[in-house]
Amino acid sequence: xxxxxxxxxxxxxxxxxxxxxxxxxxxxxxxxxxxxxxxxxxxxxxxxxxxxxxxxxxxxxxxxxxxxxxxxxxxxxxxxxxxxxxxxxxxxxxxxxxxxxxxxxxxxxxxxxxxxxxxxxxxxxxxxxxxxxxxxxxxxxxxxxxxxxxxxxxxxxxxxxxxxxxxxxxxxxxxxxxxxxxxxxxxxxxxxxxxxxxxxxxxxxxxxxxxxxxxxxxxxxxxxxxxxxxxxxxxxxxxxxxxxxxxxxxxxxxxxxxxxxxxxxxxxxxxxxxxxxxxxxxxxxxxxxxxxxxxxxxxxxxxxxxxxxxxxxxxxxxxxxxxxxxxxx
Amino acid sequence: xxxxxxxxxxxxxxxxxxxxxxxxxxxxxxxxxxxxxxxxxxxxxxxxxxxxxxxxxxxxxxxxxxxxxxxxxxxxxxxxxxxxxxxxxxxxxxxxxxxxxxxxxxxxxxxxxxxxxxxxxxxxxxxxxxxxxxxxxxxxxxxxxxxxxxxxxxxxxxxxxxxxxxxxxxxxxxxxxxxxxxxxxxxxxxxxxxxxxxxxxxxxxxxxxxxxxxxxxxxxxxxxxxxxxxxxxxxxxxxxxxxxxxxxxxxxxxxxxxxxxxxxxxxxxxxxxxxxxxxxxxxxxxxxxxxxxxxxxxxxxxxxxxxxxxxxxxxxxxxxxxxxxxxxxxxxxxxxxxxxxxxx
Numbered sequence: 001x002x003x004x005x006x007x008x009x010x011x012x013x014x015x016x017x018x019x020x021x022x023x024x025x026x027x028x029x030x031x032x033x034x035x036x037x038x039x040x041x042x043x044x045x046x047x048x049x050x051x052x053x054x055x056x057x058x059x060x061x062x063x064x065x066x067x068x069x070x071x072x073x074x075x076x077x078x079x080x081x082x083x084x085x086x087x088x089x090x091x092x093x094x095x096x097x098x099x100x101x102x103x104x105x106x107x108x109x110x111x112x113x114x115x116x117x118x119x120x121x122x123x124x125x126x127x128x129x130x131x132x133x134x135x136x137x138x139x140x141x142x143x144x145x146x147x148x149x150x151x152x153x154x155x156x157x158x159x160x161x162x163x164x165x166x167x168x169x170x171x172x173x174x175x176x177x178x179x180x181x182x183x184x185x186x187x188x189x190x191x192x193x194x195x196x197x198x199x200x201x202x203x204x205x206x207x208x209x210x211x212x213x214x215x216x217x218x219x220x221x222x223x224x225x226x227x228x229x230x231x232x233x234x235x236x237x238x239x240x241x242x243x244x245x246x247x248x249x250x251x252x253x254x255x256x257x258x259x260x261x262x263x264x265x266x267x268x269x270x271x272x273x274x275x276x277x278x279x280x281x282x283x284x285x286x287x288x289x290x291x292x293x294x295x296x297x298x299x300x301x302x303x304x305x306x307x308x309x310x311x312x313x314x315x316x317x318x319x320x321x322x323x324x325x326x327x328x329x
Numbered sequence: 330x331x332x333x334x335x336x337x338x339x340x341x342x343x344x345x346x347x348x349x350x351x352x353x354x355x356x357x358x359x360x361x362x363x364x365x366x367x368x369x370x371x372x373x374x375x376x377x378x379x380x381x382x383x384x385x386x387x388x389x390x391x392x393x394x395x396x397x398x399x400x401x402x403x404x405x406x407x408x409x410x411x412x413x414x415x416x417x418x419x420x421x422x423x424x425x426x427x428x429x430x431x432x433x434x435x436x437x438x439x440x441x442x443x444x445x446x447x448x449x450x451x452x453x454x455x456x457x458x459x460x461x462x463x464x465x466x467x468x469x470x471x472x473x474x475x476x477x478x479x480x481x482x483x484x485x486x487x488x489x490x491x492x493x494x495x496x497x498x499x500x501x502x503x504x505x506x507x508x509x510x511x512x513x514x515x516x517x518x519x520x521x522x523x524x525x526x527x528x529x530x531x532x533x534x535x536x537x538x539x540x541x542x543x544x545x546x547x548x549x550x551x552x553x554x555x556x557x558x559x560x561x562x563x564x565x566x567x568x569x570x571x572x573x574x575x576x577x578x579x580x581x582x583x584x585x586x587x588x589x590x591x592x593x594x595x596x597x598x599x600x601x602x603x604x605x606x607x608x609x610x611x612x613x614x615x616x617x618x619x620x621x622x623x624x625x626x627x628x629x630x631x632x633x634x635x636x637x638x639x640x641x642x643x644x645x646x647x648x649x650x651x652x653x654x655x656x657x658x659x660x661x662x663x664x665x666x667x668x669x670x671x672x673x
Contacts, residue, residue, distance in 0.1 A: 041344050070410070104443025115445045120409050131399045132434060135406025135414075142360065142388070142412065149406075162429070165399025172394070326444035328499035329478050 008221050008282040015288040019297075021063060021220050022283060025055040026298050028079040031088060034305045035078070035095060036251070043313075044095055046108050051079040053218075053250035056275035057182045058083040060223025061150055061243075065232050069148045070118040070136055072129035075254075077122035081150050083110040084119050088308045098315030105318045106326065126187075127157035130179070131166030137175035137239065148234045149177040150227075156187025158204065159195050167240075169206045176234035178227065179205075179242045182217060184249035189261045202244040210242045217245030218275040240262045247275070336530040340514025344487035344531060345378045345453075348494040349415060351535065353386050355637055356413060359498055360389035362404055363417040367392035374420035376508075376515045380608060389626050401427035401452070405434045408450040414497055420461075421454035421507065422468040428472075435503040436478035450503040451494070457509040457559055458646045458653050459521055466646035468558075468610035468669040473505055474587040474619060480540050481587035483507040485561040487514075488529035489584065490536030500540060507586075509541050509558040525562050543590035545597070549577030550665045552603040555594060555620060557583040560607040560658055567663035586616055594620065604636045607658050612640035637666040 010018055032052050038044040051058065054076075062071065073080040081091055086102060093113035094101025095109055103113050103121065108126035120136075123129040133151030140147040157163050158181065170177050181201050185192050198204050202212030214228045223245055230241035248270035250260050259267070283289040339347065339490055353359045365372050366379040367390035373380025393400040402476065404416040418424055424431065431452065438446040458466040473481050480502055484490040490508070497504035512527035546561065547568050556564040561582035568578035579597045583589065588617040598604045604624060606617040617638045639658045647653050 072406075101442075103441060103445070107441045111441045113442045113445055115442070115656050121438055121442045121446065123434060125429055128402070128429060128434060131402025131430065132398075132406035132409070135408075136404060136410045137406075137412035138391070139407040139412045142407075143358075143410075162398050162402060165394070166402060168394060169396065169399055169403055171389075199549035222638035289672045326442075328441050328480075329444070329447035329449075 006216065006219065008219050008278050010221055010282045010286060013221070018279070018283055018288060021059055021224070022276070022279050022294070023297050023301070024059045024083055025220065027088070027301050028055045028058060029276060030083050030298065030301050030305055031082060031091070032078060032251070034309065038309065039255070045097055046095065047255050048109050049076040049254045050251045051076050053270065053274070054182055055079055055245045056220035056223050057180070057217050057245045057247055058152070060179055060220045061152070061227040062176070063224050064227035065148065065150055067118060069231070070120065071150045071151065071152060072120060072133045072136070072156065073112065073122040073152050074126070074129065075110040075122065075124040076154065077110065077112050081119060081122070083237070085117045086112060086114050086119065088305060089311060090114065091313050092308050092312040096312040096315060097317060098312065099318045099322065100315045104322065104326070127153060127160030127163040127166070129153060129236055130157065130163045131169065133177050133179070134166045134170040134175060137170060137177035138173060138277055141151065141173070141175050146235055147176070147230050148239070151177055152180050152182060153179060154187065155183040155185060155192040155201060157181070167205065167208050167210065170240040171210050174237065174239060176239040176285060178230040178234060179240060181242070181244045182247055183244050184247050186253070186262070187248055188253045200244060202242065205242045210240055212242040212244060214246060216243040217247035218273050218278065220275055220279055336532050338528050338530050339487050340528045341484065341487045341490045342377050342507065342513040343516050344382065344491040344529070345494055345508070346382065348491045349379065350382060350385060352495055352498045353389060356498070358411060359413045359415065360391060361415045361417070362391045362393060362400055364393055364419055365393055366390055366417070372449060372519060375519070376510065376513045377519045378417070378513070397423045397426035398430060401430040402434065402525060404450050405430055405438070405448055407532060408448045408466060409438065409446060413449050413451070415451040415453065415498065417453035420456070420465045421456040422464050422467050424454055424469050431479070431503070431505070434477050436476050439502070440478055447501045448503050449501050451497045452503065452505045453508060454505065455508050455510050455513070457511055458657050459523070460648070460650065460653065461511045462648040463645040470507055470586050471610060471615050473618055474589070476587070478503065478572070478586060480504040481507070482540055482585050483557040483583070485509070485512060485558050485582055485584070486527050486529050488531050489538060491531055491543070492536050493540065495535070496537040496540050499537065504540060511559055512562070515602060525559065527562065541585045541588050541590060543584050543593040544582045545579065545593065546582050547578065547580040549579040549601070551601055551671050552576045553579045553581060553594070553597040553601045554605045554607060554663065554667060555581045555583050556607040557586065558609065560609055563658060563660055563663060564607050567660045567667065570660065571664055571667055574668070576667065578667060583620070589623060591623050591627055595624055598624055598628060599631055603667070605663060605666045605670070606636065606638045607663055608638065608640040609657055610641050611643040612638055613641055613643050639663050639666050
């Protein structure tokens, strides 16, 4: 992969498009930071698995999708949901367990969903979404809809049987699904090098006849371009595709995990390699934005988030009458 | 106006095959997914149910690798996107491999999405001890009846198989259909020794059966005997012989295992005052335990006698015929339990 601080090549893109990527990444970052505070403060129930540092993966991939395309996500799914177009309100309300949340308070952090925006409930069983995404893509192929499924999972998922079974079936049936491994290098506290002998996940995919590629996952443009090619290939009937996005989980696996198992030099190196800072620098150097303008983007997002928190606190909770509804369709 | 045609006698395997074909004709979203279901010159699944369908529906009979976890997940994904998959395993025992997709995804998607998702997935699984040892023999019903979001049914006649399969395909929820290897009426190389005739005369007209109702197979006032799959047939045989002794048993084929049709069962037990539950599978933690508890809760003192369970020993399914025969409930044991209650 590229050296961590490698310059992002934005030359062929318009300012508006790039600022959109930037804003979406900042939105995810500040959503996650705000949620972490609310959780630690005790305001918000439940548990959280966060994606600070991995924003370019969600944003780069989802920007390459059409609104009619679908994603599957994981227990670490807030970023994917925001990038696929779910609103801060519907997600925050869900985190507060409100009846007005995206799953009516029955899903929670690990099951963000909006069937009108192309996101089935996040699947919190590791690799559980891989065969499901293959099945979604099979449906698209059988119905000839031209849609594509994008399946997010982490490096931890590649040891699961469901991963290999799902990827293999997608491959033998040539279905339009892009498998996206966000290799943040840790499955909970275990480093990826301790769970596989191969040097890259991409090379393991080649054994299924899928051309796997390793990409700098903290370069949002590199992710977008790779995802774009993968999605185009799938839509043209040349699926499935696979992307290994190299990134880093700078927050704990969940809740109050202090990440003592991550070596300090490694953490510091990856903190330097911040996907938002990297794009911001490129925008400033290209004259697309000033530091002040980028700060203003962040401040606006923060203010909106604070407003959303106030709304979330005032949302109605489900009543006991809701306890047994929606068990069956 | 529909024309009435002469009913024809078919086996369960034939009834299922016909029902699947008709549902695929009726609705282009219906397709089959499973092992060895679409191989020309092949078996039509483990028990001939899908035999020949690949010629009629070459694009909708999807033959899978041996990967139950994977293809049940594929079924869930396709169902979420509006298809109506019929997924089957060769032996029910293999459902354990697919458990995560069935329990965590298929059954929960609707609830954990606040009602946004539906998973119209039909799952078919053959069960029953048939000379294959411990791992191709279990009755899996017990593991699924306590999974909210899942409908669980068991078919013991060809007439039911056709109506229930069609209802399951048209239902918006995941439906798990249990079938018994000794009841299929599979022919040729896939025929089973010790098979019981479960064929029915069925009309050619379309019909569906409810997925939540038991069926009363025989009326009687002295004792209620509940079974399903193979044991529904054994219960009827026992009832016929009890009648010789002057004991009139009411036989109920539970048919719907989740939900359990307590209205039908309790109405019968209120009348007879006695209940024998016959289950193939270990007694401990079985479906029979749930039926017994539910009836007791609902009827309280109105059931005059204690409830008896005739079930298998708490052991894995043994291979050798002498032990396997002792594992499966039989007519003498059912009769003994009924007579003990009636005379005691």
